[in-house]
């Protein structure tokens with residue numbers, strides 16, 4: 158069972174001369190002979206989910222980490238998942254199968270190992286790979302960050318003066334061999350040298366890294382590999398002339414290698430812009446372009462264009478005629494039908510989603526369905542069926558204009574009189590420890606074995622417990638603890654019209670962690686109050702103010718799959734209007750502080766600087782739509798939890814929240830450098846909640862002193878970095894007790 162056309166002599170694909178004459182570059186027989194170029198499979202995908210249709214990898218990883226299974230068990234699960242993936246892709250009619258898209262944890266971490274760039278301190282760990290991924294008792298893990306503008310997180314390569322690159326190609330080679338044994342010739346997918354080094358901030362090491370890539374290409378050619386995919390998503394962002402020169406140098410050099418496999422340089426998550434011309438001038442044979450987010454590239458008669466017309470980022474069926482129209486407008490030596498990016502960002506299949514509302518199921522395509530679409534499009538491309546423009550987009554119901562609040566000093570005075578808080582007020586970010594009991598109870602309600610009213614009682618007990626703990630510790634502004642929420646976005650999605658939630662729609666967030674993003678499929682509105690009863694109950698238990706806690710509109714859309722027939726800005730404003738309804742009801746229920754969290758505000762920031770101002774304008778306006786309907790004396794808080802907030806500090810200012818709590822301790826208080834001139838309340842986190850460690854009074858007092866050096870005391874709030882739901886009550890009580898004590902000491906010193 159061969160899935161590729163018979164492999165060609167690999168040397169026929171490469172450029173033996175390294176010469177700059179474009180006609181000689183990609184093919185020794187010249188572009189006049191298109192049959193010599195027509196060597197790429199007609200359809201492919203850039204990558205595929207790997208966590209397993211039933212999250213098998215997650216369970217295997219956890220068993221291995223807990224010592225319930227050995228490394229061999231883990232490897233066996235990996236091998237089985239890979240085999241199932243190739244078999245499935247083949248059965249769905251896909252021609253070009255990728256390999257090395259599997260990962261036990263992360264593809265960037267795999268590239269670190271591939272290039273021998275494991276930092277020395279991890280080499281003595283029992284399992285250096287997972288030591289880098291998760292840390293050990295003695296070692297912190299590598300830093301983790303978002304994979305471009307997705308919700309996937311990768312580990313950040315750490316390259317220093319002592320890094321000596323040395324190829325270890327065992328992973329891609331063993332995957333190629335495994336596939337061959339199953340009868341599949343595959344195209345190994347490797348993170349490209351330029352993107353790898355840009356992620357590491359070490360582009361100056363390009364020559365050394367290219368030595369490894371040359372060696373890798375030779376090793377793969379020796380395995381009979383005819384095509385290699387080198388992923389360069391960094392090329393869809395703003396690149397300096399120096400970086401573009403590095404792209405040119407890298408692919409001129411790799412292209413010049415004799416006897417190498419064909420090279421596909423894959424871009425995704427946006428338009429290549431001028432990087433397309435740079436790549437087109439190198440000897441690489443094929444370039445993958447994202448035609449969902451990018452535009453049709455200029456004619457490239459001597460290149461194969463792998464055209465990403467099926468979105469790897471959304472969950473909607475592809476509009477066939479529109480995709481065909483795009484495919485037919487690409488002028489190239491060959492046009493290959495593909496996905497816009499790896500399918501790792503969508504769940505496995507809609508086939509198992511049997512309880513979606515009527516009419517929605519038919520509109521959805523997850524990974525399997527998208528593969529079938531790619532295969533079908535490649536068949537249609539060879540028929541005469543013409544393409545057509547997309548159908549007209551829906552018209553959203555108009556929303557009223559965003560109200561303006563009074564100037565901050567007016568509000569601040571009204572709030573001070575109404576709330577009567579001490580200086581340096583203490584508070585938390587919202588969630589309190591979530592007991593397994595609650596999660597089990599939620600599952601029992603879903604399965605029908607627990608009555609809703611019994612579950613509600615359990616939630617009330619948790620709220621009461623959280624309130625009593627906070628009162629005893631002496632916090633000033635209390636929270637109800639969010640025990641009713643499975644997740645800060647999914648909970649709201651379940652209570653808003655226009656959203657659907659899936660049963661099995663898991664997408665890898667990082668390592669073994671998956672999320673189930675809700676699907677926005679129609680106009681959003683709030684049929685009934687969502688959180689009001691819990692906030693009212695919590696407030697009834699105490700004289701201290703209890704914050705109402707909501708998730709903001711930008712975060713809700715950022716962590717959901719959005720519509721394909723309305724601009725994201727319009728959808729976000731609809732969500733904002735729904736949240737505004739909830740804000741109004743909380744206020745009417747006597748809640749005088751309302752926090753609207755926007756931890757994802759920065760996540761949606763476009764990759765190209767030119768696109769950022771427009772995004773910040775509509776996202777900030779959506780936040781204000783959600784929060785600006787309240788009276789002056791109602792205090793609006795927001796919470797952000799990432800360390801590089803400086804980048805968008807002026808947008809945070811634009812949110813116009815009365816108080817902003819923000820992660821700070823975890824990132825070494827870098828944020829304090831940028832807050833001079835910030836005019837409203839600010840609570841830079843005084844301790845990191847990600848670790849079970851209990852911070853001492855002295856440590857918190859130190860954080861507080863640093864904050865008071867940067868900001869006038871009247872503006873300062875005292876709070877942890879983020880919510881406490883991953884901690885235990887023992888840790889939380891000890892840490893918050895110390896926080897309250899440190900705040901008291903600081904007050905005395907004012």
Ligand code: MET
Nearest residue numbers: 586587588754756798880
């Ligand atoms: C990721 S930010 C989390 C905010 C939320 N209110 C919580 O405390 O969990």
Ligand SMILES: [Zn+2]
Nearest residue numbers: 756798879880
């Ligand atoms: Zn947070």
